[in-house]
Amino acid sequence: MAQRPRMVRRIAGLRRAVAGYRAAGETVALVPTMGALHDGHVSLVRRAGFKAKRVVVSIFVNPTQFAPSEDFESYPRSLVTDLATLAGAKADLAWVPAAAEMYPDGFSASVVPQGPAAVGLEDAFRPHFFSGVATVVAKLLLQVLPDIAVFGEKDFQQLRVVTRMAKDLDIPVRIIGAPTVREPDGLALSSRNVRLSAEHRALAPTLFRVLMLCAEKISAGRPITTVLAEGREAIERAGFRLDYLEARHAATLRPIVAASEGRVRLLVAATLGTTRLIDNIGV
């Protein structure tokens, strides 16, 4: 059986463990997660393992990125299974701080990102979200000081926000994006998928199918605005409440009108029942 990663719950213990790796001349990668680990997370851990000798995986359901109306309390949590999953993925260290360790009494700093965090995608529907993410990721990067940190393209805007934040704050880390892992029917793996009813689970891959269809049409030269209008209609017809389906510059996430302007990324967010799903693909 694969060896369980060492688990640390205090910053002092984390720093001692990482200092041990550094003293041995080893490189370090960080994979931040909120737990409820699935094969998407595992692919990030494996990628991290190819890029660095030691892999630290943080598991922390970050309260500050949830609005009061959102699912912080009911977010899936499964630490024992997660540690077994990390053993299989060959992680070395599980960094599992309590909320009071991350946000002790009197905590009052926060990182408020602009740029990719303010382009009218997730930020328009979850205005609190990226300051919560940027603050916790800045803390995690400064706690571990890894050589690299791996984030999923599944959360494409987040990947861009974190990359920009690390650059702007001169945090000496290379941010690496990893491709989205999907179910055989195309649905992007997500910790929240377990909440979908059987009926909604059957409908959920529509999002990916529409993204693919839109990408094909744009590649074939159809105007982006027409293609997106058709895509939005198809998603709503399937029974989703659509937040957005947009085409953006892949690098800056600024709006893009014609495919000739640069690399296009299509991004979507929509809710089925009470489960909000996001996805994206490159054209």
Ligand code: AMP
């Ligand atoms: P989460 O635990 O959902 O906050 O995600 C932790 C990391 O895993 C983030 O960098 C996500 O982008 C990444 N991730 C989540 N789902 C997937 C997936 N299906 N494929 C690849 N990476 C993913």
